[in-house]
Ligand SMILES: Nc1nc2c(ncn2[C@@H]2O[C@H](COP(=O)(O)OP(=O)(O)OP(=O)(O)O)[C@@H](O)[C@H]2O)c(=O)[nH]1
């Protein structure tokens with residue numbers, strides 16, 4: 001009998017901040033593994049999502065959005081994470097291009113970085129639902145960045161569940177024969193404490209404004225598993241006393257809300273009850289402090 005060989009690939013999801021990388025990964029996995037919000041620079045460190053079928057395993061690396069601005073060491077670390085995913089150890093680079101915004105220096109920077117990849121590239125033109133004339137925009141992109149004229153490309157809307165199949169069909173020819181790297185049940189190799197910290201940070205991003213989301217670092221101080229429930233204690237680091245007041249909210253109302261929604265997200269993913277304790281700490285300039293940034297590398 002001539003059975004098809006098992007196929008697998010490490011696939012970097014790369015592109016500008018807010019282009020929909022985390023959304024696409026979650027849509028393919030049909031699970032929230034990487035947090036996705038309307039805030040550019042939501043993802044801060046590479047996070048893997050794993051998709052397995054009886055004959056294929058795709059290991060996605062969701063990367064931080066490539067951005068030029070940002071004066072902190074954190075911004076450099078995020079950029080380093082994204083570039084390293086494109087330049088090392090991948091089988092495929094999937095380049096997400098947001099059709100709803102103008103291409104500018106940031107896109108140029110991304111295009112140059114992707115062009116340096118020595119593996120197959122799939123271009124995903126995203127957000128067709130909010131772009132007036134996707135085909136015209138795609139033509140503009142391909143005539144501006146001629147290096148991609150021969151690269152396979154697809155257009156979709158990552159928020160639409162139907163995009164899962166569009167994406168999987170397009171990426172399949174680029175996936176080489178290879179082993180199953182992770183258990184078939186695994187959705188990620190990230191420790192639960194990392195995911196818990198991300199779910200808490202997501203609620204802070206959703207519920208605060210301006211500089212606060214970027215100034216927050218969530219540290220899981222303890223994570224205890226018992227058969228009945230997981231007990232999590234997290235410290236929310238902010239950079240100023242003013243930010244601390246905002247995160248706590250009047251009479252502690254906002255921190256309670258953050259806790260309630262983060263708890264729901266964590267419980268949904270792990271299928272076990274949790275208890276969650278949050279407290280807010282002022283840690284000036286953590287974005288330039290290697291002790292904080294080390295955990296992302
Ligand atoms: N309308 C629409 N919104 C989308 C689409 N894809 C993503 N979004 C939204 O765009 C925003 C950014 O999505 P993310 O998945 O967080 O983008 P990202 O590329 O991971 O962003 P960073 O982590 O900041 O680099 C979120 O509000 C998503 O809901 C799409 O196809 N259509």
Ligand SMILES: [Mg+2]
Pocket residue numbers: 021022023034035036042043062063064065
């Ligand atoms: Mg992201």
